[in-house]
Amino acid sequence: xxxxxxxxxxxxxxxxxxxxxxxxxxxxxxxxxxxxxxxxxxxxxxxxxxxxxxxxxxxxxxxxxxxxxxxxxxxxxxxxxxxxxxxxxxxxxxxxxxxxxxxxxxxxxxxxxxxxxxxxxxxxxxxxxxxxxxxxxxxxxxxxxxxxxxxxxxxxxxxxxxxxxxxxxxxxxxxxxxxxxxxxxxxxxxxxxxxxxxxxxxxxxxxxxxxxxxxxxxxxxxxxxxxxxxxxxxxxxxxxxxxxxxxxxxxxxxxxxxxxxxxxxxxxxxxxxxxxxxxxxxxxxxxxxxxxxxxxxxxxxxxxxxxxxxxxxxxxxxxxxxxxxxxxxxxxxxxxxxxxxxxxxxxxxxxxxxxxxxxxxxxxxxxxxxxxxxxxxxxxxxxxxxxxxxxxxxxxxxxxxxxxxxxxxxxxxxxxxxxxxxxxxxxxxxxxxxxxxxxxxxxxxxxxxxxxxxxxxxxxxxxxxxxxxxxxxxxxxxxxxxxxxxxxxxxxxxxxxxxxxxxxxxxxxxxxxxxxxxxxxxxxxxxxxxxxxxxxxxxxxxxxxxxxxxxxxxxxxxxxxxx
Amino acid sequence: xxxxxxxxxxxxxxxxxxxxxxxxxxxxxxxxxxxxxxxxxxxxxxxxxxxxxxxxxxxxxxxxxxxxxxxxxxxxxxxxxxxxxxxxxxxxxxxxxxxxxxxxxxxxxxxxxxxxxxxxxxxxxxxxxxxxxxxxxxxxxxxxxxxxxxxxxxxxxxxxxxxxxxxxxxxxxxxxxxxxxxxxxxxxxxxxxxxxxxxxxxxxxxxxxxxxxxxxxxxxxxxxxxxxxxxxxxxx
Numbered sequence: 001x002x003x004x005x006x007x008x009x010x011x012x013x014x015x016x017x018x019x020x021x022x023x024x025x026x027x028x029x030x031x032x033x034x035x036x037x038x039x040x041x042x043x044x045x046x047x048x049x050x051x052x053x054x055x056x057x058x059x060x061x062x063x064x065x066x067x068x069x070x071x072x073x074x075x076x077x078x079x080x081x082x083x084x085x086x087x088x089x090x091x092x093x094x095x096x097x098x099x100x101x102x103x104x105x106x107x108x109x110x111x112x113x114x115x116x117x118x119x120x121x122x123x124x125x126x127x128x129x130x131x132x133x134x135x136x137x138x139x140x141x142x143x144x145x146x147x148x149x150x151x152x153x154x155x156x157x158x159x160x161x162x163x164x165x166x167x168x169x170x171x172x173x174x175x176x177x178x179x180x181x182x183x184x185x186x187x188x189x190x191x192x193x194x195x196x197x198x199x200x201x202x203x204x205x206x207x208x209x210x211x212x213x214x215x216x217x218x219x220x221x222x223x224x225x226x227x228x229x230x231x232x233x234x235x236x237x238x239x240x241x242x243x244x245x246x247x248x249x250x251x252x253x254x255x256x257x258x259x260x261x262x263x264x265x266x267x268x269x270x271x272x273x274x275x276x277x278x279x280x281x282x283x284x285x286x287x288x289x290x291x292x293x294x295x296x297x298x299x300x301x302x303x304x305x306x307x308x309x310x311x312x313x314x315x316x317x318x319x320x321x322x323x324x325x326x327x328x329x330x331x332x333x334x335x336x337x338x339x340x341x342x343x344x345x346x347x348x349x350x351x352x353x354x355x356x357x358x359x360x361x362x363x364x365x366x367x368x369x370x371x372x373x374x375x376x377x378x379x380x381x382x383x384x385x386x387x388x389x390x391x392x393x394x395x396x397x398x399x400x401x402x403x404x405x406x407x408x409x410x411x412x413x414x415x416x417x418x419x420x421x422x423x424x425x426x427x428x429x430x431x432x433x434x435x436x437x438x439x440x441x442x443x444x445x446x447x448x449x450x451x452x453x454x455x456x457x458x459x460x461x462x463x464x465x466x467x468x469x470x471x472x473x474x475x476x477x478x479x480x481x482x483x484x485x486x487x488x489x490x491x492x493x494x495x496x497x498x499x500x501x502x503x504x505x506x507x508x509x510x511x512x513x514x515x516x517x518x519x520x521x522x523x524x525x526x527x528x529x530x531x532x533x534x535x536x537x538x539x540x541x542x543x544x545x546x547x548x549x550x551x552x553x554x555x556x557x558x559x560x561x562x563x
Numbered sequence: 564x565x566x567x568x569x570x571x572x573x574x575x576x577x578x579x580x581x582x583x584x585x586x587x588x589x590x591x592x593x594x595x596x597x598x599x600x601x602x603x604x605x606x607x608x609x610x611x612x613x614x615x616x617x618x619x620x621x622x623x624x625x626x627x628x629x630x631x632x633x634x635x636x637x638x639x640x641x642x643x644x645x646x647x648x649x650x651x652x653x654x655x656x657x658x659x660x661x662x663x664x665x666x667x668x669x670x671x672x673x674x675x676x677x678x679x680x681x682x683x684x685x686x687x688x689x690x691x692x693x694x695x696x697x698x699x700x701x702x703x704x705x706x707x708x709x710x711x712x713x714x715x716x717x718x719x720x721x722x723x724x725x726x727x728x729x730x731x732x733x734x735x736x737x738x739x740x741x742x743x744x745x746x747x748x749x750x751x752x753x754x755x756x757x758x759x760x761x762x763x764x765x766x767x768x769x770x771x772x773x774x775x776x777x778x779x780x781x782x783x784x785x786x787x788x789x790x791x792x793x794x795x796x797x798x799x
Contacts, residue, residue, distance in 0.1 A: 036620065039706070041612075045613050092686035092688055093683070096678070098741065100700055103693050104693075109688060128704075135703070140676075142670050142674065143675055151663075203612040203614065237615075239615045317617070321615055325615070326589075327589075433601075435601035435605070478606060481574075483574055484608045484659050485608075486600075
């Protein structure tokens with residue numbers, strides 16, 4: 001199949017990119033490929049809000065400063081300055097396309113407080129912000145005849161020849177056949193890698209496919225050791241309890257009923273940035289002040305004082321989920337929570353135009369690292385990033401495609417890829433179960449790569465991941481059929497995750513400092529002299545090779561981070 | 564131990580297969596399916612993603628009623644749990660059904676905001692009061708899981724019927740104070756495959772996991788459509 005632009009991933013970033021490219025030129029043929037139907041994407045799980053400077057009293061410099069301070073000064077400041085200026089227009093576009101934003105009495109779009117933001121700038125649609133944004137983009141996308149959607153195509157590889165991208169290969173799930181999409185430009189908007197962890201807010205489908213494929217093709221991954229732990233994951237499932245709960249006034253309590261955040265962030269309290277709150281909660285738990293429960297100690301998220309009316313109006317999904325998945329009605333009882341793996345700050349190394357090291361290949365959204373989040377992302381900046389950089393990727397790819405020649409995938413590439421998937425993986429026998437490998441990977445990540453890290457645990461993790469990579473060579477896929485073979489796609493996903501886990505673990509081991517979400521018990525201080533730099537991981541068959549590059553600072557010199 | 568009886572289909576034949584799952588408090592049907600896939604029968608195919616009732620992937624028939632597997636507690640279902648693919652959809656493999664047609668029907672009702680002053684380059688904030696938002700908000704909660712369509716008697720007898728989810732989407736936009744596309748959608752809704760096919764069985768509202776009330780949306784759309792036809796007949 002031939003297209004001008006192929007976009008992989010149909011979440012907020014991918015759909016926004018498709019619309020931007022279609023707006024650039026109705027003559028471009030645009031294919032949107034994803035392993036689920038578009039509205040089944042993980043973006044629908046985003047709850048609390050999307051940051052944007054909309055009202056008097058707020059300013060771009062303030063949003064930029066909050067973001068940079070939140071990032072523990074690892075964000076590239078030129079990228080952040082660009083980003084904050086582009087957020088408001090995206091909110092208005094969604095508004096014009098039908099997004100049911102929550103409203104003030106005067107009919108204007110409403111905003112709420114959010115962690116680490118010093119102005120109430122989280123634009124929200126109740127506590128289903130990502131759901132409504134994704135649906136609005138999907139609906140809008142249906143208006144463009146030049147966007148063709150290919151749902152349930154599972155991507156396996158990126159074709160790069162003569163130093164430029166030529167297209168992608170994907171398994172059409174329904175038939176089980178491999179299809180090749182030739183394109184002038186390819187955009188990855190494939191999301192993060194959260195299912196590396198066992199206790200996570202992520203959807204089952206978020207397995208880092210695009211990250212691993214780019215990495216294996218020689219494109220560096222940036223800052224992968226920075227994983228965000230959201231303070232409030234519902235116990236036992238890990239389902240996200242939005243930061244909006246605290247933005248609307250909810251408390252975090254330990255077993256003594258104490259609002260312990262006063263000891264960690266006296267000014268911001270519960271709405272300090274996520275890394276700060278998660279560390280505080282974990283410290284409370286480690287020091288024996290968690291509340292004992294069936295699934296181990298936890299922290300109470302108390303919303304009762306907000307009252308039923310406000311909870312129903314602002315946090316209906318949270319109430320419903322707490323009742324259905326934990327048997328707790330937040331109107332009556334506090335919600336049992338603990339920190340949970342939530343966001344991949346790192347990603348495919350791109351510049352502010354979403355360009356990568358390969359001509360014609362772009363990345364946007366969580367799979368990319370521009371970087372605007374640095375070592376710790378602020379809440380409400382992720383959906384905003386997907387909108388802003390989804391748009392940029394779509395526009396830049398469109399400009400590129402209008403002047404590029406058609407990509408061609410060689411017969412050799414096709415044969416090699418079909419052989420790799422169907423003969424070498426599906427066709428072979430072995431005695432390892434991919435699911436057992438995944439289980440052990442999740443356990444390693446949850447114990448050694450969690451909120452507090454130290455050399456011994458990280459070394460153990462690296463050793464374990466390398467052992468799992470060896471064992472993976474010996475997996476057998478029991479289901480040998482073709483159509484909708486989710487046994488095969490699960491095994492491929494687990495292979496992707498092992499490569500990424502190795503990058504995360506070695507990157508974390510090498511970074512001998514504490515910055516943002518990466519906290520080393522053995523190096524508890526931020527070290528700007530040696531580590532104010534981005535990590536770059538390059539694929540080699542023997543494991544990742546590391547390099548570093550400087551952080552761009554425009555006008556905010558790093559200072560101590562206090563909340 | 565809870566016994567899971569699963570309706571399987573491999574592209575040629577359909578059969579039942581049973582598994583014993585060690586269920587404990589809090590376990591959902593989706594978790595049980597993963598348990599089966601990862602421990603007993605890895606060829607078992609089902610769709611799942613968010614596991615929090617918002618992505619719409621995992622609607623299936625559980626003990627004779629369409630539900631989201633991810634938000635159905637195993638221990639509320641008794642000693643035996645019967646799991647089957649949704650009715651009124653063609654089965655592709657095991658619990659996975661063909662959804663292309665369902666999404667085509669959704670698209671057919673023009674489920675997007677239509678305005679003459681649509682300005683991509685320079686959008687302007689449109690005002691909408693909380694009351695105006697409440698007029699349609701409940702109908703925005705549809706996750707397109709197909710549960711309503713699977714129990715719809717009109718869809719069962721007429722493949723082309725647009726169905727409750729698509730009708731709900733049509734009404735959702737017609738009722739939005741910002742929209743100007745009512746006329747186009749009323750025409751689609753009054754077509755032979757539109758609102759007048761509805762049998763008023765109300766089962767769609769009964770099974771909707773998000774309490775969207777598609778039956779109410781269809782009724783409201785009928786009223787608006789009828790009024791619109793009347794208006795054009797009388798030349799108002």
